[in-house]
Amino acid sequence: MSRKIANIHHLVSNFSPFPRKEIFEKFFFTGKNLFNICTSCPRLGVGRMVTRKRWNLLYPEPSYYTITRVRIDCSRPNLDGGRIWGVLTWRGYKDDKEVYLGAASKKEWILVRKSDEAEFSHYDPDPLRDFKVAPTHGELPPLLKAMVLQQQGKLGLSTEEPKLKLTVKKGPKARVLQESDIEQLKQSSQVA
Numbered sequence: 001m002s003r004k005i006a007n008i009h010h011l012v013s014n015f016s017p018f019p020r021k022e023i024f025e026k027f028f029f030t031g032k033n034l035f036n037i038c039t040s041c042p043r044l045g046v047g048r049m050v051t052r053k054r055w056n057l058l059y060p061e062p063s064y065y066t067i068t069r070v071r072i073d074c075s076r077p078n079l080d081g082g083r084i085w086g087v088l089t090w091r092g093y094k095d096d097k098e099v100y101l102g103a104a105s106k107k108e109w110i111l112v113r114k115s116d117e118a119e120f121s122h123y124d125p126d127p128l129r130d131f132k133v134a135p136t137h138g139e140l141p142p143l144l145k146a147m148v149l150q151q152q153g154k155l156g157l158s159t160e161e162p163k164l165k166l167t168v169k170k171g172p173k174a175r176v177l178q179e180s181d182i183e184q185l186k187q188s189s190q191v192a
Helices: 020-027 034-039 053-058 114-121 142-155 179-191
Strands: 049-052 064-072 082-090 093-100 109-111 132-134 137-139 163-165 176-178
Touching: 034 064, 034 082, 034 109, 049 053, 049 114, 053 109, 176 179
Parallel strands: 132 176
Antiparallel strands: 049 064, 049 109, 064 082, 082 093, 137 163
């Protein structure tokens, strides 16, 4: 299964003659749900790679789940319920945690063939290219800045410009790095 990017953005734009709901139902929700896929695989699909149709259309990097646990609800008709867990690889970067797949009932899942798994998952990650850089400090709001400067003046502390320390949520879905992370990546790439 090759990852081809189809330009569907022109279909979803405001100038499209088709309603947005019709486009999404036609392109995305026309497959099997994950429970149907898992029940048709040996060992309920544990160890197999599954992806969503929209991920293949929207991103050039591979995005998929590797299924780790499956609990099928046998009381449901057609065995189309239960819980599924997996390890996410989002746009080429693998997450270490096992997570619950909340969108398993959506009808847009694709099972990646065993013979195509190596080709589908191949990606040469480069965090300096793929991630955006976020600042480590930012400006305080004007009123808060004035209050902090006034309080520092009363206490006799230095009246240098107060800054707000910023932290970012890190992980494969955040796709954001801070300057300290970039320095660490550069040092590790020079060592390797």
